[in-house]
Amino acid sequence: MRVVAALGGNALLRRGEAPEAERQRLNIGRAVAALADVARHHELVVTHGNGPQVGLLAIQAASYAGAAPTPLDVLGAETEGMIGYLLEQELRNALPGRDVATLLTQVVIDPDDPAFARPTKPIGPVYAEQEALALAEARGWTLAPDEGGFRRVVPSPEPGEIVELSTIRLLVDAGVLVVCAGGGGIPVTEGPAGALHGVEAVIDKDLAGERLASALDADLLLLLTDVSAVERDRGTAAASPIQAATPSELRRLRFPSGSMGPKVEAACRFVERGGARAAIGALEDASAVAAGDAGTQVTGDQPVGRSADATRA
Amino acid sequence: MRVVAALGGNALLRRGEAPEAERQRLNIGRAVAALADVARHHELVVTHGNGPQVGLLAIQAASYAGAAPTPLDVLGAETEGMIGYLLEQELRNALPGRDVATLLTQVVIDPDDPAFARPTKPIGPVYAEQEALALAEARGWTLAPDEGGFRRVVPSPEPGEIVELSTIRLLVDAGVLVVCAGGGGIPVTEGPAGALHGVEAVIDKDLAGERLASALDADLLLLLTDVSAVERDRGTAAASPIQAATPSELRRLRFPSGSMGPKVEAACRFVERGGARAAIGALEDASAVAAGDAGTQVTGDQPVGRSADATRA
Numbered sequence: 001m002r003v004v005a006a007l008g009g010n011a012l013l014r015r016g017e018a019p020e021a022e023r024q025r026l027n028i029g030r031a032v033a034a035l036a037d038v039a040r041h042h043e044l045v046v047t048h049g050n051g052p053q054v055g056l057l058a059i060q061a062a063s064y065a066g067a068a069p070t071p072l073d074v075l076g077a078e079t080e081g082m083i084g085y086l087l088e089q090e091l092r093n094a095l096p097g098r099d100v101a102t103l104l105t106q107v108v109i110d111p112d113d114p115a116f117a118r119p120t121k122p123i124g125p126v127y128a129e130q131e132a133l134a135l136a137e138a139r140g141w142t143l144a145p146d147e148g149g150f151r152r153v154v155p156s157p158e159p160g161e162i163v164e165l166s167t168i169r170l171l172v173d174a175g176v177l178v179v180c181a182g183g184g185g186i187p188v189t190e191g192p193a194g195a196l197h198g199v200e201a202v203i204d205k206d207l208a209g210e211r212l213a214s215a216l217d218a219d220l221l222l223l224l225t226d227v228s229a230v231e232r233d234r235g236t237a238a239a240s241p242i243q244a245a246t247p248s249e250l251r252r253l254r255f256p257s258g259s260m261g262p263k264v265e266a267a268c269r270f271v272e273r274g275g276a277r278a279a280i281g282a283l284e285d286a287s288a289v290a291a292g293d294a295g296t297q298v299t300g301d302q303p304v305g306r307s308a309d310a311t312r313a
Numbered sequence: 314m315r316v317v318a319a320l321g322g323n324a325l326l327r328r329g330e331a332p333e334a335e336r337q338r339l340n341i342g343r344a345v346a347a348l349a350d351v352a353r354h355h356e357l358v359v360t361h362g363n364g365p366q367v368g369l370l371a372i373q374a375a376s377y378a379g380a381a382p383t384p385l386d387v388l389g390a391e392t393e394g395m396i397g398y399l400l401e402q403e404l405r406n407a408l409p410g411r412d413v414a415t416l417l418t419q420v421v422i423d424p425d426d427p428a429f430a431r432p433t434k435p436i437g438p439v440y441a442e443q444e445a446l447a448l449a450e451a452r453g454w455t456l457a458p459d460e461g462g463f464r465r466v467v468p469s470p471e472p473g474e475i476v477e478l479s480t481i482r483l484l485v486d487a488g489v490l491v492v493c494a495g496g497g498g499i500p501v502t503e504g505p506a507g508a509l510h511g512v513e514a515v516i517d518k519d520l521a522g523e524r525l526a527s528a529l530d531a532d533l534l535l536l537l538t539d540v541s542a543v544e545r546d547r548g549t550a551a552a553s554p555i556q557a558a559t560p561s562e563l564r565r566l567r568f569p570s571g572s573m574g575p576k577v578e579a580a581c582r583f584v585e586r587g588g589a590r591a592a593i594g595a596l597e598d599a600s601a602v603a604a605g606d607a608g609t610q611v612t613g614d615q616p617v618g619r620s621a622d623a624t625r626a
Contacts, residue, residue, distance in 0.1 A: 085387065
């Protein structure tokens with residue numbers, strides 16, 4: 001089957017870890033070990049987050065006075081190169097003889113998206129309050145409370161058309177393992193004559209992954225993160241993992257907007273748009289989640305067990 | 314005909330200009346205006362330098378104390394994303410309806426290449442002597458005299474196999490305008506079991522462009538820079554442009570190692586390895602240089618005029 005796998009920024013970089021190259025290389029090696037088994041049995045397209053990485057590049061750029069700060073679209077392109085390189089290299093090393101390609105990807109957004117009036121996507125490290133206030137003042141950043149401190153937040157508009165879709169499809173159809181739409185894709189607006197122009201935003205990579213999976217007619221959208229399943233009543237004594245659900249069942253529940261929310265939304269959209277199955281689970285369980293044996297399986301009206309069996313073939 | 318065009322870092326960023334995103338966007342727009350006419354009439358593969366850009370990212374990374382400095386292979390990957398993005402976006406805007414793809418590219422080098430003992434490739438800005446001494450001390454960089462000051466120099470090993478070649482060929486054969494091997498490609502070594510590993514170096518983009526052009530059986534290797542032709546006795550009263558030459562004629566002359574040297578070497582190698590024609594000239598003359606009507610035309614034993622006419626068809 002054709003699988004689109006979205007790797008969370010947290011799966012590539014644990015909370016609190018500095019996004020240094022060697023640390024990322026080790027974590028990506030671990031991620032690829034988990035993904036390789038999926039790649040051995042299925043067509044695989046890999047996409048990934050870039051929150052910690054784009055935040056680091058923004059700080060590094062702002063720390064050097066010799067050049068103007070780099071806009072977020074260009075920083076996003078840099079992270080597609082950086083993370084894509086590390087992923088592709090480890091994928092090639094884990095899958096000798098397999099063609100792997102990393103494609104720069106732009107995603108069209110609506111310049112009137114309400115997200116521009118209300119930045120929500122956290123990028124970069126956690127700052128103490130004093131430092132956060134100073135950064136807001138000095139750089140015009142918006143900062144919001146996060147993980148006991150403050151993080152920079154940027155607009156996260158809805159993903160639209162994937163600019164490079166025809167090329168991605170060409171490569172996937174030819175059997176190439178494609179890494180693309182990194183960081184949710186570089187956000188661009190499309191002018192009246194079709195002219196593309198980058199904008200300062202970061203698209204959610206799970207929602208972009210859903211667009212990619214739907215556009216490629218994937219059989220499975222695999223959303224991999226650092227928790228083993230979606231939980232009902234998470235953080236309470238009544239917490240329990242959800243093994244299987246339909247979009248309408250999931251849409252009755254509430255999930256944190258910064259982490260599980262977009263994954264559940266992406267899974268629901270994929271199935272609602274005709275995708276056979278979406279699954280949310282832990283990166284290290286990738287193979288079992290893809291097989292329908294772990295994580296949270298999201299399907300339409302058919303009985304879940306049969307659907308998982310059918311798509312497993 | 315199939316054309317591989319290599320854009321000099323100096324063509325994208327004039328000497329002394331800070332490699333800021335907006336400046337690069339303007340210059341790349343200018344470069345693409347010159348290239349678009351070539352793209353309208355021929356299959357085109359674009360590669361580009363990254364000297365100023367990889368140097369800036371290295372300084373930005375080193376200016377922030379919160380994370381370890383990023384190694385050069387990862388910085389190279391970042392520049393492939395950054396420059397590739399700006400190039401692809403402008404190419405798409407200039408050529409509506411044309412598929413354009415930017416592919417992350419690794420190039421295999423020999424870990425025993427003598428270049429590692431003798432860094433020669435300048436990256437980043439020009440420093441005054443005091444600052445250069447301080448940087449050499451603090452960061453272990455090698456700095457060499459350049460343009461009246463000092464620039465950081467890094468090893469520049471010979472390019473070998475292009476890791477993503479089969480994918481590049483697939484896209485070119487399908488009519489996609491491909492941007493690849495940016496910055497000469499990310500230098501990697503190939504272990505005994507074929508495992509790839511990045512190394513701290515920057516490959517010359519003209520020599521990598523030659524490898525690309527030869528491997529793709531290109532009809533023309535187009536080396537575009539900020540001077541209109543290779544000159545005999547450049548910088549003297551007897552200076553005169555060379556309109557046409559064979560590799561053996563060019564190999565009798567001497568050219569500056571940092572700028573024209575690698576272009577002449579790349580042109581000679583391409584023709585010696587069976588390529589019909591290489592041409593060196595100004596970016597703004599791209600179309601005329603490609604047509605054989607400007608710049609320095611390098612061909613084998615056949616009369617140059619006929620060769621140029623034949624390949625123009």
